Amino acid sequence: MSDNYYELKNKLSSLQNIRAYVNSDVVWYRHYDVDVIEIPNIILENDIVLETLSSKFKLTPLVIRFDSKKWHRWHVDAVRNVGLNSIVQGAVGHTVFGVPNKDGHYYEIDEVIYKNDNVILLDVTKQHSILNLGEPRVVFTIGFPKTVMYNEVKNFCIENNL
Ligand SMILES: [Fe+2]
Numbered sequence: 001m002s003d004n005y006y007e008l009k010n011k012l013s014s015l016q017n018i019r020a021y022v023n024s025d026v027v028w029y030r031h032y033d034v035d036v037i038e039i040p041n042i043i044l045e046n047d048i049v050l051e052t053l054s055s056k057f058k059l060t061p062l063v064i065r066f067d068s069k070k071w072h073r074w075h076v077d078a079v080r081n082v083g084l085n086s087i088v089q090g091a092v093g094h095t096v097f098g099v100p101n102k103d104g105h106y107y108e109i110d111e112v113i114y115k116n117d118n119v120i121l122l123d124v125t126k127q128h129s130i131l132n133l134g135e136p137r138v139v140f141t142i143g144f145p146k147t148v149m150y151n152e153v154k155n156f157c158i159e160n161n162l
Pocket residue numbers: 075076077124128
């Protein structure tokens with residue numbers, strides 16, 4: 001299986017603030033089949049991972065809420081080539097990268113393991129799919145400009161010990 005995702009060494013020090021913000025009286029907006037909120041910059045201040053990344057890349061931070069009992073079919077992200085995720089709430093979900101076999105009936109899959117508030121960089125130019133079996137799943141996600149590729153961000157994270 002190829003290099004689909006990379007787990008950062010560090011967690012987001014802002015994650016507790018993000019959780020608190022998400023659970024406050026915020027207004028979500030519906031975007032296709034997910035709910036979305038933007039996160040004010042003040043919530044993300046003093047987070048070393050985000051500050052370091054933002055010294056090099058323009059970041060678009062969002063929180064996305066996926067409905068329970070929903071499956072997002074195989075796709076590549078249209079608006080970005082690389083994403084950086086951490087789970088805010090709802091652990092029972094599966095994100096997999098996959099490559100179809102010859103007749104397309106089966107896929108070789110590579111599951112992204114989210115655990116203990118880890119931060120995962122994902123190459124979303126590759127086919128991936130999400131199965132949400134449990135409670136609504138809330139994900140903090142950073143988008144990068146469309147010109148930025150996964151390997152560039154991954155190498156930057158390694159060089160900066162993120
Ligand atoms: Fe996606």
